[in-house]
Amino acid sequence: MEGTTMLFVLLFFLNHLIYAAELETISGSQFLTDNDTLVSETGIFELGFFQPGRSGNKYLGIRYKKISVTTVVWVANRDSPLPSASAPLVLKIVDQRNLVLFNNISMIWSSNTTVTTAGNATVKLHDNGNLVLMNQQERVLWQSFDYPTDTQLPGMKLGKDYFRGIEWHLTSWKSSQDPAPSDVTFGPDTRVYPENKLKQGGLARFRGGPWSSERFSGVSIFSKVVTFTYDVIIDEREVSFAYNIENNTSILSRVTLNSSGELVSTVWVEESNKWQVVVSFPRDVCDTYNICSAYGSCSIDLIQQSCSCLDVKRFEPRNKTEWDRAEWSSGCVRRTPLNCTTGFSDGFIKYSNVKLPDTQSSWFNTSMTLKECERKCLQNCTCMAYANTNVRGEGTGCLIWFNDLKDTRVLPAVGGDGGRDIFVRMASSELAKQKGGSKTKIILLCVISLGILLIGISIALFWYTRMKRNNVDQIVEGIPPTVSENKESMELPLFSFATIANATANFSQENKIGEGGFGPVYKGVLEDGQEIAVKRLSKNSSQGVDELKNEVICISKLQHRNLVKLLGCCIQGEKLLIYEYLPNRSLDSFIFDKTKGSLLDWAKRFNIIKGIARGLLYLHQDSRLRIIHRDLKASNILLDLDMNPKISDFGIARSFGGNQTQANTERVVGTYGYMSPEYALDGLFSIKSDVFSFGVLVLEIVSGKRNRGFIQPESDHNLIGHAWSLYNNGALMELMDASLAESCHPPEVLRSIQVGLLCVQQNAVDRPNMSSVILMLVGERELPQPKQPAFYMERQLLVADFSSGTCPGGSINDVTVTEYIMLYPSFALRAQGAMVYGTRRSEVALATLHVTASAMVLVS
Known part of the structure; x- marks a missing residue:
């Protein structure tokens, strides 16, 4: 046939x-x-x-x-x-x-x-x-x-057809002479309230603002000659957006995502025989996604771009020193903290002509009035703002935002009308500044009096409850001096136990999604529809309280797209931590699984590597306190709906203040296979300890193999040793997971492996910091040559049983002699003799090695 x-x-x-x-x-x-x-x-x-x-x-x-x-x-x-x-x-x-x-x-x-x-x-x-x-x-x-390929024509939809399982988005050409799809895309984010985003890989570069029936909130410049109309559909069957030209079908129009990463709208002008640009995005540096961070607004004068807070009277830079140096990544915070506990102390201030915030953490209802929307927002302490989904602010439609407002911008009052009204949550004292007048003062006095009364009652109830059961002081008691001064600055919403029990169906087994050292983890859904993940402190966990303290201290104020978001906690009877829910669970469930591993092509894996690197850079350098994670591994990297990585589990993390960069501990905790040698042997940890763990993780992501447990048959190397051997033989591509053969970009694969080897070098001083790692991953300059990695030694011994042995720093009940040598290369072992000796200073007694015909057992 x-x-x-x-x-x-x-x-x-x-x-x-x-x-x-x-x-x-x-x-x-x-x-x-x-x-x-x-x-x-x-x-x-x-x-x-x-x-x-x-x-x-x-x-x-x-x-x-x-x-x-x-x-x-x-x-x-x-x-x-x-x-x-x-x-x-x-x-x-x-x-x-x-x-x-x-x-x-x-x-x-x-x-x-x-x-x-x-x-x-x-x-x-x-x-x-x-x-x-x-x-x-x-x-x-x-x-x-x-x-679609790279062009949207009038009447062509972008969005998602749930019934047919089709997604519509634009993908640019790799170059003007190569139509192959690049990693630059443009299309709707349909997970919550829809809005168009221009992305490179998994990272947003430009956002058009939430959809409406007429335009987007982030677009304020339109052609006076050509009028566009929009067709927007948002229902259970389809979420889509299309544009047309009003009353003129003879005009040829197109929207193209070009190979430079620009979205350009053009019309054909016959007289000049060329395509005339109507508008292009990003228009300027202020269109860069979230360039001024939370509650920031960008403006451009004739000389340069600058960031300011959304409202300088009510917001201030989170880090004034960095802000003065034009480093805006920390964003802005309210001058007066919110106080949701009284129920009457918060209100809203209206801001006009605003590019509405990113809807990534939002909720909407198209049939709710604006007044109902306000009440809905007030009922939830994590609700920070609300707006009408209708562009004119008329009729029904409610859109509310949880957590900090990202990628906002006050648009020019002259030259465009793309901005929208937004109502931002404020403390009562800020509302008083806005209203003024004697009548307002009288009302304010009444409110303050009532507030004082309620506060008094709350304090009495608080102290009574404290005598009866554990409270928030148990979370922060024993905080190290380096961070104890920051206890008062923690703004972590409190959830009632009944709320979380209801969200998780009373912690049903069907909702259980995992379990760690802290205790079980459950999926839940709050009344407003927000999905959450709940860590429940196990009563049988000996380290759970310490981990809970550390988790709250370390990440309650952290804001980064590559860190898991802590939404709040519960201290009512039981101790619970509430996080954002990430549907794709942990990275290890993908890269170490032959079936699911195929879902992560090279572009996704490389994006995950870069995302983890950015998250670590934030922890080490850009966050309020320098934080060392100490347990970075594949199971502690969670993946969101778009496979973007988020670092999780800060139970054993350590926070530093000032210029402190390293510390020593007598209690070595973490995961073998990811530990740096100086930490495993001497208890010395620093940002370079995390860099070592990151290097191991990179090699695992590229290869799809675990470092611990991997055995290279020919030479008996572990994964790091195998990678080092391939590097010396000029055969690094052999390390790559076979499932990546069709999707890989060889230069990126080779660069990633070499960066991984640079990160696992034995001496901490030789390892790069995370800012250098990011530059090496995305740059094109020649990389330095790595030195021999740590934990690398050919295995020439029989497997031993360590079931009753101990090792420096803690128990190794499931670690063999061979693995022990890989973990602690400063211990030398003679195959023909009967002794083992170590160089760790804190170890006084030598161990005796008994050799038998079948195995070797190390005893004290």
Whole structure:
């Protein structure tokens, strides 16, 4: 059958060698060959073969027919280029349901249509640029609008069709001569209230603001000549956005995501014979995503860009010293903290002409009035602001934000009308500043009096409760002096036990999603629909209280996209920590699983590596206190819906203040295989300890193998030793997970492995800091040569049973002699002798090694 088809294709092609044809349709008896074109109804678009620039490759694509400047709007085989001198190409319908591109050797591209149909199918190109495959009843079997490339045309949707399982987004060309998809995308974030985001990899670069029926809140500049209208659908079946040109279908318009990462809207001007730019994004540096961080607003004068707080009267920089140095990553905070506990002390202040914040942590209801929206927000202590989803602020529609407001910007009052009204939560004293007047003062006095009364009652109840059960002081008691002065600055919302019990179905087994040293972890859903993860302190856990203290102290004030967000805690009877819920669980469940590992292609893994690096940089350098994690490993990296990494589990982390960079401990805790040698042997930890763990993690992500437990058969190396051996032999690509063969970018893979080896060097001073690591990962300069890594020694001994032994720093009940040597290379072991000696200063007694025929047992 296949041979007959190919023969028929060849015979048909011979008839087209001399004459090129302009086809109106493609059917079972009609083909499109190299020299043919399929033309739309009135000749606006044509489908045919083209060669971009001087690439020498041939592609099938849709372009404008009557425009002298070749403008391609859709490419079929963008992943499968063909040399221009390759075999002749034929586009035909196969099995009355699939549109297939052949050469005389193989199939190049297919529509992969799975719908079965009776009768003859045909292909037409419509005047809107949509290539459609339909049956005799004109039912659409497949259409190019469902598979956008780099261009959005009027009427083309971006978004998600839940019913058919299709997502629509733009992906830029790699270059002007290479239509292959790059890592730059543009499309809606549909997980919460929809808004368009321009991303590179998994990182947002520009955000258009939440959708409305007329425009986006982040777009304030429009053409005075061309008026765009928007079609927005948000329901259980579909979330989509499309644009059209009002009352003028003769204007040719397109929105293109170019290879430079810009989103450009253009119209064709016949008089000047060129595409005229209507607007492009990002327009300026202030369009950079979240450039001024939480509660910040960006502005540009004639000289430079600068950040200020959203409202300088009510907000101030979180870190004034950094802010004065034009380092805005720490953002702004309220001058007067919120006080949600009294129930009457908070209110809202209206800000106009604002680019509404990122909706990543939000909730919406299209039928709720603005007054109902305000009440809904006041009922939740984590609700920071609300707005009307309608662009004019009229009618129903409620959008509320939890946690800090990110990527806000006050738009210019002149020259645009893209801003929206937002109501930001404020303390009562800030509301008084706004109102003024004697009447307000009287009301304020009454409120203050009532507040004082309620505070008095609350204090009495607090002390009474404290005598009865554990309270918040138990969380922060025993805080090290370096951070005890910051206890009062912790603003962690308190949840009632009843609220969390209700959210987790009374901690049902069905909602249990994991368990760690702290205790079990449960998934829950709050009344407002927000999904949460709840850590419940196990009554049998000996370290749970200490871990809870540390978790609260270390991350209650941290704000970074690559750190898991602590939403609050509960101290009512039981101790609970409430986090944001991350649906894809932990990294180890993917990279060490052959089936799920295939879901992480190289682009996703490289993005995870860079995300972890950015999170560590924040902990080591940019956070309020320098924090050393001490237990960085694959199971402590959680993945959000888009596979973005978030560092979690700060139970054994340590916080430093001032210029302190390292410390010593007698209690070595952590996970073998990720520990640095200076920490495992001498209890000395620093930011370079985390760097070592990061290096191990990088090698695991690239290889899909665990460092601990991996044995290279030929040489008996562990993963680090195996990587070092491959590096010396110039064969680093052999370390890569086989499932990445098709998706990998070899230069990035090689660079990542070499960075990993630089991070696991034996001497801490030789390891790079995380700022250097990030530059090495994303840069192109030649990397330094790594020195021999730590924990590297050929295994030449029999496996030993350590079930009753001890090692420096703690128990190693499940560690073999061979693993012991890998963990502690400063211990030398003679295969032929019967003694082992160590160089750790704190160890006085030497251990005696007894050698038997089958195993060696180390005893004190």
